[in-house]
Each structure stands twice: as structure tokens, then as C-alpha cells.
Amino acid sequence: MKELALALFVATYALLLFLPKYRTYVALTSATIFVVIGIMPLDLVLPAIDFNVLMMIGGTMGIVWLFIESKMPSLLADIILDKTPNVKWAIISLALFAGIISAFIDNVATVLMVAPVAMTIAKKLKINPINPIIAIAVSSNLQGAATLVGDTTSILLGGAANMNFLDFFWFQGRIGMFFVVEISAFLSTFILMWLFRNEKQVIHLEEKQVVTDFFPSFLLGGMVIALITASIFPIDNPFVTKYINGIICVSLLAIGLVYEFLFNKNPQNVKAALKDIDYQTLLLLAGLFVVIGGITQVGVIDDIAALFASISGSNPFIIFTLVVWVSVLLSAFIDNIPYVATMLPVMASLSTSLGISPYLLYFGLLTGATLGGNLTPIGASANIAGLGILRKEGYEVTPLQFMKIGVPFTLVAVISGYLMIWFLWS
Numbered sequence: 389m390k391e392l393a394l395a396l397f398v399a400t401y402a403l404l405l406f407l408p409k410y411r412t413y414v415a416l417t418s419a420t421i422f423v424v425i426g427i428m429p430l431d432l433v434l435p436a437i438d439f440n441v442l443m444m445i446g447g448t449m450g451i452v453w454l455f456i457e458s459k460m461p462s463l464l465a466d467i468i469l470d471k472t473p474n475v476k477w478a479i480i481s482l483a484l485f486a487g488i489i490s491a492f493i494d495n496v497a498t499v500l501m502v503a504p505v506a507m508t509i510a511k512k513l514k515i516n517p518i519n520p521i522i523a524i525a526v527s528s529n530l531q532g533a534a535t536l537v538g539d540t541t542s543i544l545l546g547g548a549a550n551m552n553f554l555d556f557f558w559f560q561g562r563i564g565m566f567f568v569v570e571i572s573a574f575l576s577t578f579i580l581m582w583l584f585r586n587e588k589q590v591i592h593l594e595e596k597q598v599v600t601d602f603f604p605s606f607l608l609g610g611m612v613i614a615l616i617t618a619s620i621f622p623i624d625n626p627f628v629t630k631y632i633n634g635i636i637c638v639s640l641l642a643i644g645l646v647y648e649f650l651f652n653k654n655p656q657n658v659k660a661a662l663k664d665i666d667y668q669t670l671l672l673l674a675g676l677f678v679v680i681g682g683i684t685q686v687g688v689i690d691d692i693a694a695l696f697a698s699i700s701g702s703n704p705f706i707i708f709t710l711v712v713w714v715s716v717l718l719s720a721f722i723d724n725i726p727y728v729a730t731m732l733p734v735m736a737s738l739s740t741s742l743g744i745s746p747y748l749l750y751f752g753l754l755t756g757a758t759l760g761g762n763l764t765p766i767g768a769s770a771n772i773a774g775l776g777i778l779r780k781e782g783y784e785v786t787p788l789q790f791m792k793i794g795v796p797f798t799l800v801a802v803i804s805g806y807l808m809i810w811f812l813w814s
Contacts, residue, residue, distance in 0.1 A: 393688055397418075398425070400418040415679065415726075428464070428682035432685070443633045446670055454519075458601045469505070470509060470596070472591060476513065476588060478591050482502055483520075491608075496773045499521075502524050503774050507521065520584075522789075526744065526798070529758065538544075541757055554619035555619070558731045575801070607643065645658045666738060673725070689734055692734045708809075718757075719760030735750055745813055759798055762801075764794065765785060771790070
């Protein structure tokens with residue numbers, strides 16, 4: 389049974405790589421096969437699916453749509469531009485702004501908000517928009533690992549490691565991933581300063597975006613505050629504790645939709661917000677949870693962990709190094725969501741067998757898998773979204789053009805994160 393499970397898993401992963409447009413159907417079909425042939429017992433299917441993670445992702449996506457629709461991000465970008473002296477600092481400020489926003493909002497949504505601002509500046513000043521938009525995309529992707537809600541991979545880690553919102557800031561007496569990512573972002577900013585050192589055109593902002601509805605901003609802020617509160621004051625109920633983050637995100641989305649329907653009298657926004665939720669990703673994750681549960685049941689996860697241990701000679705530093713840099717290389721070419729979903733239980737098994745902290749491997753995995761996507765144009769959805777905006781405007785970006793920014797930016801960010809995590813958690 390183990391050999392069959394492994395063969396099906398490898399086939400599933402191959403199809404996920406070669407049929408990206410159909411990856412949801414691949415995952416669901418594979419999950420169904422796992423159940424039908426008995427690899428995954430039927431009574432363990434629902435427990436294997438992390439509904440807290442799915443609710444968090446879905447709720448956050450809907451709230452983010454309402455936030456974007458309110459035009460508040462555009463106003464914030466305009467305020468930043470109004471305070472910058474020239475194009476160089478405008479691009480760096482927009483990239484940093486995109487990073488900050490991306491710590492709390494989906495990376496793709498962030499790029500779709502901020503990149504058009506950079507495009508407008510480029511048109512007004514008659515400069516090439518390619519490098520500014522690439523800078524915004526890679527900065528957005530970097531910051532996704534900073535908080536629990538910053539990226540799907542962070543939410544997956546939070547679910548697997550039972551981490552709450554505050555754990556990303558301060559965890560077990562040490563600084564959390566937030567500060568690791570921010571230090572990496574600070575260091576990689578020097579790369580942007582060097583790349584845009586000659587862009588000294590002066591910017592004049594004629595008018596600022598007008599925001600008429602601040603309720604979505606309160607919703608997004610309320611979500612962060614509620615997640616922090618749930619971290620500080622856990623509820624003494626196992627069921628609620630297990631699903632509290634998902635309940636918060638879905639409940640606040642429901643409040644936002646009711647507000648749009650009853651107070652704004654805008655049922656079209658309700659439909660649009662619900663439609664904007666990426667149900668394909670939610671179903672993909674549900675299928676992957678079942679598949680991973682199946683291979684865990686028959687011992688494949690433990691075998692993969694044993695393979696890592698044998699390659700490294702059970703040396704924690706070598707294992708950590710492999711986890712980070714293999715993740716960087718793989719995430720440069722493949723979607724990091726199924727990769728992280730697969731590797732999290734491997735990290736747990738590996739840390740148990742070697743008697744080392746699982747968080748060393750968890751954080752190494754998150755760093756490599758999240759930041760590795762910045763190496764290539766196809767490594768992260770944020771990069772693809774940014775290049776899509778450029779393509780619509782008639783700009784085709786070659787891999788070399790992208791990598792001139794992506795590679796040095798990624799190397800600085802990953803190396804700093806790699807060193808900090810090792811010294812903090814080894």
C-alpha cells in the first residue's frame with residue numbers, strides 16, 4: 389500500500405507541475421482515489437482537512453476585496469508619493485509600501501493595487517515601468533511571510549505549527565518571523581537603492597485619491613486586532629480554539645457583506661466580493677490535505693524525512709541548509725502552496741526523529757519557499773500579476789530583465805533570513 393500511495397503522490401505532484409490550469413481538479417481527483425482505494429480511511433477525511441486555514445484564506449480574500457474597492461490603498465499610495473522628492477525614492481517607497489500592505493493582504497492583490505500607481509508615474513515622466521513594477525512585485529512576495537495572514541504559506545504554517553497571530557512577532561522568548569522578514573526587507577532595500585540610483589526625475593502629484601467609505605478599512609484593522617486579541621486571550625473551548633482564526637475572518641467578512649447590502653445598498657459589491665474569493669485555491673488545499681493525510685497514514689512522510697536525514701548525515705545544520713536552499717530553488721519554478729503543504733509534515737517528522745526544534749525547519753521552509761519565488765518571473769503569483777500588468781501596456785519582460793532585480797534581491801533576503809533563523813532557533 390505504501391508503494392502505491394507513493395506512486396500516486398508522485399503522479400499527483402507531476403500533474404500539478406505540468407497542468408497548472410487544472411491543478412484543483414488534479415488534487416481533488418487524487419484525493420478521491422486515495423479514499424476509494426482505501427489509502428485514506430473515509431472517517432479520517434474531514435479531520436485531515438484544516439478548515440481553520442480554509443476559512444482564514446476565504447474570509448481574508450473577501451475582506452481584502454472590499455478594502456481595495458474602497459480606494460483606501462490608492463489614497464495611501466498617493467500620500468506616500470506626495471512626500472517623495474524624485475522617482476528613485478518614489479519607486480523605493482512604493483515597493484516598501486507594497487511590502488507593508490502585503491504583510492496583511494494577499495500578495496497578488498497588493499501588486500494589483502500598487503503597480504498601477506507606478507505605471508501612472510512612468511507614463512507621466514516617460515520612463516520605462518518594467519523595473520519599478522518588478523521591484524513592487526518582489527517586495528510584495530517577500531513580506532508575505534511576515535505575519536499569519538500575509539500569505540497562504542504563512543497560514544498553512546500557522547495551522548500546522550499551531551501558531552497564532554502574535555507568534556509571528558514574538559515566539560518562545562525570541563523574535564518571530566515578522567522581524568526576520570523586516571530585517572531581510574531592510575537589507576534588500578539597499579539593492580533597490582543601487583538599482584534605481586540614476587532615477588532622479590522630480591514627481592509632482594496633482595490630486596489625491598478620494599475615499600468615501602472607510603468601513604472596509606475598519607474591517608481589515610478589526611481583523612488584525614481580533615486575531616491579536618484571540619492570541620492574547622485564548623478561549624477555553626477546544627472547538628472554538630481550533631477554529632477561532634477562521635471564525636474571525638469569516639465573521640468579519642459577513643459583517644462587511646451585510647454592510648454593503650443594507651447600508652450601501654450595493655448588492656453587486658456583495659456578489660463581486662464573494663466571486664473574488666479564490667475557490668480554486670481553497671479546493672486545491674482541501675484535496676492536498678486529504679492526499680497528504682493519506683501518505684502520512686501509510687508512512688511515506690516518515691520515509692521522506694528519513695531520506696533527508698540520511699542525505700545530511702543527521703546533521704541539523706546541513707538539514708536546515710538543505711531545507712532552505714532546496715526550497716528556494718524549487719519555489720523558483722513551482723507553486724509554493726502545494727510544496728509547503730507537503731513539506732510541513734515532513735519537517736515535523738524530521739524534527740521528531742532527530743530531536744531538534746521543529747520551528748528551525750518550519751521557519752527555514754517558509755523562508756526558502758516564500759522568497760525563492762522571487763528568483764524567476766514564474767516563481768510567484770505576485771510576479772506573474774505584475775508582468776501581466778506590463779504586458780497589457782505593451783511591455784514584454786524577458787527572464788533576464790526580471791532576474792537582474794529578482795536574483796540579487798532574493799539572495800540578500802534569503803541569506804539574511806537563513807542566518808538569523810539558524811542563530812535564533814538552532
